Amino acid sequence: RAQLTSAVLGQEIHYFCEVDSTNNEAKKLAANGCPEGTIVVAETQVTGRGRLARSWFSPFGKGIWLSVVLRPPFGPMDAAKCTLMAAVGVNRAINAVTGVGCGIKWPNDILWNNRKVVGILTEMSAELDVINYVVIGMGINVSIEHFPSELAPIAASLSVATGRSISRVKLLAAILDELENVYVLVKKSGFAPVLAAWRKESITLGRQVDVRGFDRSFSGVAIDIDADGALLVKTPQGVERVLAGDVSISPV
Ligand code: BT5
Incomplete structure (x- = not known):
């Protein structure tokens, strides 16, 4: 906590050595009334999840396996845009901390050299037209050197991309800062400015x-x-x- 500079995100931190999925933990905490900005991080996930029941490879100590609880004041129709918002925040943090040129692939991936370094999974609980909570799960491959054979051609990690070691704490602090910045902007001005930023950082448009x-x-x-x-x-x-x-x- 001492090394974090964000005002709201990461005020409450739940750290696990091993967890089934940080998104599952975050959803339990959110359902039990945890404050907005609560984060869950783990060294490894036993059943890390992607979309549509796919699994997310989360080896011990080699990535940032992170979930953030938000309680946004907008409606469920806007929740899908939280993924795009998070992609902008994470991409900025990665590019600022590592200097590596990554881009966003619609809707939820950050790629380097056509290989996935980040996946984002947004989950929501809503009643009628009011959001109870949104959990934004982010898997950032920091120092994975060997992927299972099915992932090897399509995945990469930041230390391999940059050729040097990356501090997970520094990167986590930057991610929370940038995510907070884009979230504050969305609450103040709506999604249009963040969608404009997304377009600039996208590697999907025009392809x-x-x-x-x-x-x-x-x-x-x-x-x-x-x-x-x-x-x-x-x-x-x-x-x-x-x-x-x-x-x-x-x-x-
Ligand atoms: C995603 O799904 O990309 C969302 C991944 C979200 C993971 C985070 S980690 C913290 C939080 N807790 C969770 O349980 N989940 C979130 P999707 O677009 O469906 O992509 C999944 C596919 O990516 C898999 O089917 C694999 O092909 C590939 N994949 C799995 N692990 C990977 C990894 N570590 N790096 C790159 N690609 C991976």
Whole structure:
């Protein structure tokens, strides 16, 4: 705590050596009324999760496995944009602390050299049109040198990207600072400025993409995100709007 400079995020810290998933712990704490800004960090996760019941590789001491509890004053429709907001904050912190050039892939990945260094999983609890809490889970690969074979071609860590060791405490402090900055900005001015920042840091826009949605698949050029954070993809049939799904970027 002494090394953190954020005002609200990280005021309450729950640190675990081992946990099932920091998002699960954060959701329990949030449901029990923990204050906004409470964070959960762990050295390793036994069942770290991605979206759609995928697993997240979280080796001991080699990453920042982090969840942040927010109690935002906006409605459930805006929760998906929290992922984009978090991506902007984390990307800024990474680029500031490590100097490595990372970019954001819609909606929830930060990539270096086409390899994933960060995944973000936002989960929410809401009643009618009021958000009870949002948990933003972030997995940041800091010093993983060896990935399991299925991840080796698609994943990377920051120490490998930069060729030097990275202080997890420094990076965590920067992430909480930057996340707090973007969150304060959203509360003050709405999502438009943060979505504008997202566009600048995106590596998806302007690229040929393959979209695998829940019920459809197609290809086209990613041209923009709209005010809801949905990806707009231009296809020969017209512009398709993708609110959730997986996108792969075709090699140039
Ligand atoms: C994500 O899902 O990228 C969200 C990951 C969120 C992880 C954090 S860690 C702290 C918090 N607690 C949790 O339990 N989760 C959050 P998705 O877009 O569905 O991507 C998942 C896919 O990424 C997997 O199917 C693998 O292909 C790949 N993957 C798994 N572990 C990885 C890693 N460490 N680095 C890079 N890619 C990985």
